[in-house]
Amino acid sequence: MSGFPRSLLRPAAYLSVPYALLGAALTLPAFPFALLVALVPGPPQLHFVLALSALALVVGLAGLAGPTRRFGVAVANALLGTDLPAPGRARTAWPDRLRSAAWLVLHTGLGGLLLAIEGTLLLGVLIPAMWLGGDQGEFSFFGATAAPGPWTVPVALVMLLAALLVAVAATRGFRAGATALLGPSATERAALAERRAAVLAQRNRLARELHDSIGHTLTTSTIQAAAAADLVEADPAQARRALGTIEEASRSALEDLDHVLGLLREEPAAKEPARTLTEVDVLAVRARDAGLDVRLSVTGPVAALPAAVSREGYRIVQEGLTNALRHAGPGGVDVRVEAGPERLAIAVVNALPGVGPRPGRRGLAGLAERVEALRGELDAGPDGERWRLSATIPLRTGA
Template identity: 70%
Template sequence: MPGFLQSLPRIGSYRSLPYAVASLAMAAPMSLFAFAVAVSFEADSRVRAVIAVVALAVLMGLLGLLGPVRRLGIGLANGLLGIGLPTPARRPDAGSRLRSGLWFALHTAVSGVLVTVLGFLAITMFVPLAWLTGGQDRISFFWNDVPLGAWTIPFGLAMLFVALVVAAAATTGFRVGATTLLGPSAAELAAAAEQRAAVLAQRNRLARELHDSIGHTLTTSTIQAAAAAELVEADPAQVRRALGTIEEASRSALEDLDHVLGLLREEPAAKEPTRTLAEVDVLAVRAREAGLDVRLTVTGPVAALPAAVSREGYRIVQEGLTNALRHAGPGEVDVRVEAGPDRLAIAVVNALPGERPRTGRHGLAGLAERVEALRGELDAGPDDGRWRLSATIPLRAGA
């Protein structure tokens, strides 16, 4: 209760009034039908007024069963009540339609009552003016003739306070009701969760693509450019070879970048880059030109590997060589690729001085996710003073 009273000075506590007016304006076309129903009954005016309100609420409830009307109601609630209901499904289920119909019936009836009560309270707040202006000394109040006097001032202030409380309470009620009856169903929540998961998966995929391809190229090119700068005068031939490697790697990176940008535009490139373990020797050549002493050993029918497995194998070797360049610097790197009948085994081992800490393991995390998706295992860590990145991917179920 103290929190409710503290909210009275805030203008947002009185959103119920414009919401009620908008609701009645939306119900105005149906009021003619409700009036026709009311006049068909033999009763006094008060009973007919109640019948008209009930009939209007029922008609609005039936109208609220329609999907477009539900969306309109959610838009009004978000805009006028300041709540954040999510965009509804284009085709709501039966439960959502029934809740929507119930809400339209309830808030139409409550809006009518609220506007009537606030209108009456507004009139009573002007009673002190009749006494202060001295225009009259008596007033008809609740069908009684009442003398005016000083009592009208506190009475007017009390009616103002009551009006504020009623409007603020109606705002709270409208917000709770709209959230409950117009809020998403379990099916809509599940669909929204799936959509968010799909967006996150796409973002993760783009991040992996950029890290695996562009990150590798930038690391190699940076080291090559730094080495070439030191050999400009001493070994021009080596500089030309380094620049040629940078050019070739940059072209490859442009293909990858075009593919990633195509994914962002939802217009994929005509041909997605599909580098496999059949090109692992190209990786080794580039790494050697960047200063690594790569000892590559490939055994087994690598060319016969499933495409998905071969692509991930290429990325694993690429990540291992990139990390060796970035964290360990020039030195020996042993790369073993073994394609057996039941599984693919890859190991990239390099020296890792103790004073050079490893950072930025996002690439390894992405690789682990992709290897797990192929029912494989990835392991990375120090092993006998060296850093080992190893992966095993089964080629057959149960392998």
């Protein structure tokens, strides 16, 4: 109750009134049926009970419809300020339909009750107008007969305050009821968690794609641009070759970026660039043009590798060469790709930097996830005076 005084100053505390008005409006289509039922011979009290029961029955049956739940959630979020997740597009289960029907009956019934209470209290606020208008005739007030007078002013203020408090309490009650009956069930929460996990996995995959492709291109282009700037006068031919490498790498990165942006927009995008280990020599050439002494060794039927394995193998070599461009010490970089009958083995080995940061872990973490998804193993770390990135991916179920 301590929060009530502050709630009285917030417009959102009175959202129960428009919500109740909507509930009353929703009962209008069911009124003809209720009136027909009330025509059954009997005392007035029976007519009232039959009409009310018929009204609740029709409203409850309407609440069983699948779209009713989505409508109820949308209305509660819009008029009550709740934050209920929208139900999925799958067929609504019967327990959830029953909860929706129960809430629709409560929404309309309690909404009508609230409007009746609020109308009565606000009518009492008008009593001082009789006294101020000079009316001296007696009137009935809650079963008691009284004459207008100064006492009507404080009574009107009390009734106004009561009307405000009832509206605030009704808003809280409606929010609690909507959360309990329109909120997600255990099944819906599990489905929602799966959807969120899928979205997170997609974001992680896109982050890896951007890191692997765009990060590699930016690293290569930066080094090549610096080299071209130094050679533009001393060796124009070599500077042109460096600029050509930048152009080729940028074009490749644009294809990757177009694909990733298409996924982010959730629209048909360009076909995913199929870069595999058959193009590993292109990576080596780009790295050599950027100044690395790359010694590449490819053995085995690389072209016969499964597409998924070959794509991930390409990314592993790409990440290894990117880290070497950023962090390697003096000396050559050995790249070994061995495609055997039972496994694919990749190793990228370069000299450790004498000082400065070691290779970053963000790209390596993405590679570890890729390799783990293929039931493989990834290892990265110092090996004597050299840095070794190695991966082994099985090619057979029993491997």
